[in-house]
Amino acid sequence: MTSEQQKRVLVTGGTGLVGSAIKYVIENESNKKNQNEEYFFISSSECDLRNREQTEALFKKYQPTHVIHLAALVGGLFRNLSRNLDFFRDNMQINDNILYVAYQTGVKKVISCLSTCIFPDKTTYPIDETMIHNGAPHDSNFGYSYAKRMIDVLNKGYAVQHNVHYTSIIPTNVFGPNDNFNIEDGHVLPGLIHKCYLAKKNNTPLIIWGSGKPLRQFIYSYDLARLCLWVLREYDSIEPIILSVGEEDEVSIKEAAEAVVKGMDFQGEVKYDTTKADGQFKKTASNKKLRSYLPDFKFTPFEEAIKYTCDWFVKNYDKARK
Ligand code: NAP
Numbered sequence: 001m002t003s004e005q006q007k008r009v010l011v012t013g014g015t016g017l018v019g020s021a022i023k024y025v026i027e028n029e030s031n032k033k034n035q036n037e038e039y040f041f042i043s044s045s046e047c048d049l050r051n052r053e054q055t056e057a058l059f060k061k062y063q064p065t066h067v068i069h070l071a072a073l074v075g076g077l078f079r080n081l082s083r084n085l086d087f088f089r090d091n092m093q094i095n096d097n098i099l100y101v102a103y104q105t106g107v108k109k110v111i112s113c114l115s116t117c118i119f120p121d122k123t124t125y126p127i128d129e130t131m132i133h134n135g136a137p138h139d140s141n142f143g144y145s146y147a148k149r150m151i152d153v154l155n156k157g158y159a160v161q162h163n164v165h166y167t168s169i170i171p172t173n174v175f176g177p178n179d180n181f182n183i184e185d186g187h188v189l190p191g192l193i194h195k196c197y198l199a200k201k202n203n204t205p206l207i208i209w210g211s212g213k214p215l216r217q218f219i220y221s222y223d224l225a226r227l228c229l230w231v232l233r234e235y236d237s238i239e240p241i242i243l244s245v246g247e248e249d250e251v252s253i254k255e256a257a258e259a260v261v262k263g264m265d266f267q268g269e270v271k272y273d274t275t276k277a278d279g280q281f282k283k284t285a286s287n288k289k290l291r292s293y294l295p296d297f298k299f300t301p302f303e304e305a306i307k308y309t310c311d312w313f314v315k316n317y318d319k320a321r322k
């Protein structure tokens with residue numbers, strides 16, 4: 001095997017929801033293990049990627065040929081509402097450092113992460129990859145959204161000025177083991193799983209925030225991990241690609257909560273706190289481009305993935321991020 005073929009893959013955000021799913025899939029799915037790939041999963045305790053010098057030292061240490069760039073300040077609707085400036089500044093610093101140092105050190109491929117929540121709020125549906133910059137994002141997470149959109153701008157800049165081909169993926173809402181189950185800061189599914197756990201334990205009602213009417217597409221972290229490995233090995237365009245279940249798999253927050261109630265075997269009262277924000281009503285994304293490459297990719301059924309995540313949380317309650 002020539003050194004050309006050997007991949008040294010740096011995974012930033014390696015200890016987070018998506019990073020830990022990639023680690024799990026590589027270690028537990030033999031058909032995903034690739035002998036000429038070596039992986040390095042990085043957490044913020046090893047390197048604060050907002051800091052240029054620390055980022056340069058990280059690349060010097062690991063000498064990556066490829067980067068799966070997941071690290072970001074991430075959170076659900078309510079964390080974004082309270083810290084839009086931090087989401088913009090932190091993620092701008094992290095993303096500029098990663099792409100600049102990758103360029104400086106001759107990294108062959110960088111896959112960065114956007115999100116389906118960064119698309120224009122006033123849009124036609126289904127949303128597709130060509131629509132990223134067609135208007136303002138939903139105001140609830142403008143900081144995060146604009147910072148993520150700048151990844152696409154940076155990728156274009158590196159392509160036209162330096163002929164370097166970095167790309168990006170656009171996951172929809174992700175959930176799974178090792179998520180951030182903090183009720184205030186996390187996303188809806190881990191928040192509801194944690195709240196359901198406490199409602200069962202304390203014999204109190206499960207409170208769903210908002211009306212339950214908004215619509216979401218959810219992708220299981222292990223499915224996203226499998227798709228990330230496909231992007232690493234097979235996808236060679238600099239144009240972003242949406243990684244999501246189909247439009248037909250979109251569910252309401254109410255239906256998502258019902259899946260959590262079933263997964264946690266909760267028998268108690270369920271109530272809605274409509275004083276809490278609903279956020280974006282819908283962000284229905286098309287996975288047509290993904291399907292044109294992988295027409296037969298099988299997503300884990302939503303209820304099965306929720307059940308697995310609920311069981312993981314109950315079993316790992318003491319060590320889970322919450
Ligand atoms: P997560 O669980 O919060 O993980 C984020 C990771 O980033 C953590 O490993 C964290 O390190 C690291 N990180 C944060 N700030 C850092 C810093 N200053 N320096 C170095 N590392 C830092 O998030 P996730 O859900 O896995 O998200 C991964 C990627 O997917 C992100 O780019 C996110 O924007 C994108 N995405 C997520 C969703 C979703 O629903 N979760 C949807 C669409 C796109 P520590 O573990 O040490 O804190």
Ligand code: GFB
Pocket residue numbers: 075076077078080115116117118140141144172173174183186187188189191192195207208209210211212214216253276277278279280
């Ligand atoms: O996952 P989430 O917080 O973020 O979902 P978004 C928010 C929706 O779930 C709102 C309802 O309609 C909430 O009213 N909800 C109900 C809850 N119960 C809860 C709960 O216990 N916790 C939470 N968090 N919501 C995010 C963006 O939007 O999407 C981020 O703000 C990120 O930047 C993420 O990109 C993927 O889906 O609304």
